[in-house]
Amino acid sequence: MRALLVVNPKATTTSERARDVLVRALRSEFDLTVQHTRRRGHATTLAREAAAAGVEVLVTLGGDGTINEAVNGLMEGSSPETRPALAVVPGGSTNVFARALGLPKDWAEGTSMILEALHKGRVRTIGLGKADDRYFTFCAGLGLDASVVRRVEQARLRGRTSKPSLYLRSAVNQYFLAMDRRHPAISLERPAEPVEGELSTVIIQNTAPWTYLGDRAIDPNPDASFDLGLDVLALRRLRVPSTARTVTQLLSGRLDPHGPQVLRLHDMSEFTLLASRPQAFQLDGDYLGEREKVRFTSVPAALRVIC
Template identity: 25%
Template sequence: MSRRVVLIINPASANGKTGQEWPELVAEAQRLGLRVEERLTEAPGHATELAREASMAGADVVVAVGGDGTVHEVVNGLVGAGGTPFGDAALGVIARGTGRDFIRSHDIPTKAKDALQAIADGPIRRIDVGEVISTGDPEGGRRFANASSAGVTGAIAKRANGMSKRMGGTPTFLLAAFQGFRGYTNTPIHIELDGRPIDVTASCVVCAIGHSLGGGIKVAHGARPDDGLLDMVLVGDVGAKDLALNIHRLYTGTLGEHPEITHLKGLNVTVSGNTPLQIEADGELAGTTPATFRCLPGALHLVTAS
């Protein structure tokens, strides 16, 4: 029996090209024998609603057709608070955004036709999902598929979200990063990792499921999305000059060799301090600290290529 697939399509992704090209994706899915339906998003948060409805209605695979933000919304439609599933659908991804950090951490093809082939007959495996509960998040708590962070990375995400992505995800993020670091003051942060206190002046703390963010920055090199743990990466008292001197480390997996980088693993992370820190989750703004991050082991089914 062919899989019943619902495509959750963000027509604004790929700088609007998806809005023109999605009928070709539907036709290709039908050619592969999939029982396919499509749903187009109309506003922020709509993909979450559509994904939840599709899964609860019996879809085998709910496919995020868009960028990492669309993946983020669809995951929140499939997995609720504490890892509660909404239906039994697995997640599929056809990457149409600029960052593509989620697919970098999984065996998901970059080309749409290859991704559809995997959705048609690829294996389904369980992966972890993160959860962040923060102050002032309008969602009151959300799941993240790839990474969530607090500090300068939240400020960078805010800048990047307001910039054109026409020059690509990596250049856009780097420009936003330099601008963000130049205007940011590192502050004392109190962290508890599974009850272990850590007090440090830092620029940010990243809690990751996948290994990259910001269009390919290998912030948590070696992270495994199915080990049941968060990879916590603490970036210490660094600034724009440090970023410029260490750009080569960002994309080679050697960031952890910098003396101001601490990479630890754990199940639960709490972050607080005297100054509220901006939080992002999969690049989406998600309130401020105080906040709690935790891993939800095996909470999501994912279709991969192998």
């Protein structure tokens, strides 16, 4: 069986020695080729070329950004009948997608689980989300959460380590100092339904959880699933009392977010977000610039995953 291993050499939780161990383990099961990413977007190119060449399994070693790029390459470069299966070895700081699939955080344990799944023929078919022309595996965001991702990425470029404390400090800073909390700019349109207007920030989930703070799952829409459409959590006005209440509900892990400033939608097949001024935009935890319009669609049964 032919396989390609796409390695992000900047993966934060593996060393060169660990990668060598991984390659040897995979070569015991696959006719394996190894490629290292050299720039942002390179994993998309490698995955597209692998699909066109008839590779049967694509393995990624990296974080959620590497996985997102690889998935987009697979979706662009093949039909459902010929599309390689995806296997993900956790190598990033958070690894939301891998953990949502039930894989352990540790890369060695994850590799062992993937090899076991291969032996037993354990393959799962999952749905994806799509934002305009780009696919995503677990989440997207327009507004506050995306601006936090932007600030964290800027801090990492300055040498900061991606830790829960960095995300929390970035969220507080963006909320109090960078957001226009008095004038919600986003509206949500869906077929045959009234427009939901005056939204300040919108989170979209393709599965649960939305993200992790360390080992704690943060789950605005716990019913979100790879087997269903997209789920939405939107906050209307970001007033301090209502926002603090929603954050408390999220961090408690026991209460689904609710209240007059909260909009939740479940199992959505399509909708469009429109903004009266440019808003920060992220997919799978990668900041992608600012947008004023994004069309979201659910893509069911899109990808086979070895897990």
